[in-house]
Amino acid sequence: MGSSKEARMTALRILLLTGAAVMIAVGVSRGEVGMVLKKAVVLCLECIGLG
Amino acid sequence: MKISQKWKRKAIQIAAFGLNNCHVGNFFQKGGAKLYTGKWKQFCAPGLNCYSCPAASLSCPIGALQAVSGSMKLDFSFYVVGFLLAVGVVLGRWVCGFLCPFGLIQELFAKIPLPKKKLRLPRFAKYIKYGVLVVFVILMPVLVTNVVGMGDPAFCQYICPAGTLEGGIPLVSTRPELQKTVGWLFGWKMLVLAATVVGCVLVYRFFCKTLCPLGAIYGLLNKVSFYRLTVDEEKCIHCGKCAQVCGMDVDPVKHPQSMECIRCGECAKACPTGAIRLGFGVYRRKEAPKEAAQAAGAAPVPKMEGGCGGHCAQCGKCGTKRD
Numbered sequence: 001m002g003s004s005k006e007a008r009m010t011a012l013r014i015l016l017l018t019g020a021a022v023m024i025a026v027g028v029s030r031g032e033v034g035m036v037l038k039k040a041v042v043l044c045l046e047c048i049g050l051g
Numbered sequence: 052m053k054i055s056q057k058w059k060r061k062a063i064q065i066a067a068f069g070l071n072n073c074h075v076g077n078f079f080q081k082g083g084a085k086l087y088t089g090k091w092k093q094f095c096a097p098g099l100n101c102y103s104c105p106a107a108s109l110s111c112p113i114g115a116l117q118a119v120s121g122s123m124k125l126d127f128s129f130y131v132v133g134f135l136l137a138v139g140v141v142l143g144r145w146v147c148g149f150l151c152p153f154g155l156i157q158e159l160f161a162k163i164p165l166p167k168k169k170l171r172l173p174r175f176a177k178y179i180k181y182g183v184l185v186v187f188v189i190l191m192p193v194l195v196t197n198v199v200g201m202g203d204p205a206f207c208q209y210i211c212p213a214g215t216l217e218g219g220i221p222l223v224s225t226r227p228e229l230q231k232t233v234g235w236l237f238g239w240k241m242l243v244l245a246a247t248v249v250g251c252v253l254v255y256r257f258f259c260k261t262l263c264p265l266g267a268i269y270g271l272l273n274k275v276s277f278y279r280l281t282v283d284e285e286k287c288i289h290c291g292k293c294a295q296v297c298g299m300d301v302d303p304v305k306h307p308q309s310m311e312c313i314r315c316g317e318c319a320k321a322c323p324t325g326a327i328r329l330g331f332g333v334y335r336r337k338e339a340p341k342e343a344a345q346a347a348g349a350a351p352v353p354k355m356e357g358g359c360g361g362h363c364a365q366c367g368k369c370g371t372k373r374d
Contacts, residue, residue, distance in 0.1 A: 013140055013275055020137035027130025032119050033093045036130065039118035040092035040102040040110040046208040047103040047114060048219035049240035050232050 056316050060149060064158075067150040070108065071096050072217075077105035083226035095131060097138045098151030099265050101211065103218035113188060113265055114207050114214075121192035121202030135268050143276030144269045147259055148313035153213045157258055160251035170253045171300060176261045177311055183210065184264035206264060208236070212247040215240040255298035259313065270310035277331050278314060280307045286326035293318035293327060303327055 027033070045051030054062075074087040084105040092102060096109035112131055119128035138146060147154050161169075183206065191205035207214050219240060223229050250257030259266045282304050294302040296317045301309040303318045319327040 009275065013277060016136060016140045016275065020133045020140065023129040023133025023136065025133075027128060027133055030125065030129065032125070032128055032130035035119050035122060035125070036095070036110050036115040036128075037090070037093035039115065040107075041086060041088040043086060043222070044103045044114065044204070044207065044214075044218075045232075046204050047101055047211065047214040048222055049208075049215055049237040050219070050223070050229060050234075051203065051208060051236070 056320055060315060063149045064155045067098065068152045068155050071098065071100045071152045072104060072106035073108050074106045078221055078225070080105075083229075084221045095134050096150075096152075097142075097146045098154065099211075099213050099263060100152040101207075101214040101217040103214060103222070105218075105221055107217070111213075113211070114204060117188060117192045117202075117204035117206060120189070121196075121204060123200045126193050135265075136272070139269045139272030140276055142269075142278050143273040143314065144266065144310075144312060145276075145278045145314040146269055147263075147266050148315040151259075151265075153263075154256065154259060154313070156213075156216070157251045157256050160248055161255050163252045165252065169255060172254055172257075172260060179261050180263050180267040180270075183262055184267040188264045209239070210243060210262060212240075212244040212258065215244040256313070260299065260311070273310050273312060274308050279330070279332075280312060280314065280318075281328050281330075282307050283326045283328070286324045287322075288324055288326075290323065292321045292323065296321040 077087055078084045086103065086105055087108055089108075091108050092110050094109055095112040095115050097112070099113065100107055100109070100111055102110045102114055112135055116128050116131040116135075119125050119131060142150075187206040187210060192202035194202070195205065196202045219237065223233060223237070247258050247262075250261075254260065280303055287304055289304065291302075293304060297303065297312075298315070298317065299309075299311045299313055301312045301318075303309075303312065306312075314329055316329050319325075319329055
């Protein structure tokens, strides 16, 4: 793989990781963590085929 | 004592399974199995593991994604998508090969011996999981809603065999109040689970190949992930052994960043010249091809007409045998 192609790939990966970090921060600020916890600690009837 | 790559992978898989399902005591609670309700469940596991399994310590990312997008307030989960993006960019489908609890379960089913050779799926089958991701995980929880605007987790509800196996069976079998609510949906999910088990016995990682939406997400990110498979073209003698041993039906020489590759490392182990490497970053060859081939145990042979030339890896394609 050429070095310029590799450099572009590295830049894309860093961009995606930065995007991921921003998305997690946005999600946390919107209270999504609490929503995930709330869903996970009660029995999900749909998940087990009863809902 | 040197531990082989196969056993290292198994050890990591078992450790990941244990960490995802460390609350085993919850199966044996008074009054039936109960869920773990601690704070760790606000975090997603990287692999597929039902959060309604009594032993589960983390949330299932696919279940969490649908729970947020199917809620009244929000239609998209930045938290879960960001998490999956981060994990996928770093590791790609290495998660499927090493960290996914349901992946390990499928490999155990594949150990069931068969009188006939394992089957290969038709080419189109690998694209079904992308349809499952779009329709059941992304669209249905947002578009198919009830009167108050809440959508059901359609993938969990109609497809996920992990939920039936890890959550449905232990909960329904130990809690009489749940047994009364069993209906056609539970029957359908048991049918999907039975089909998945039969599929996994006949085809290596049947569910990963055909239906898993998490595998679809990580597969797309395999193309760009930091963890990569690299083939040294100068060392490769195109003997085809890597493609022969691949359980996911990938030819690593032709498609090193295939969306199907779960980075199990079987191809690297089978390569007679050590041309395949799995790891982070770019492969920089340190030794000359001839020296590398000799280090791999291949003896130099005279160049033959139509043969590979240079060095012999005993692939047998040329029809000659080494003394």
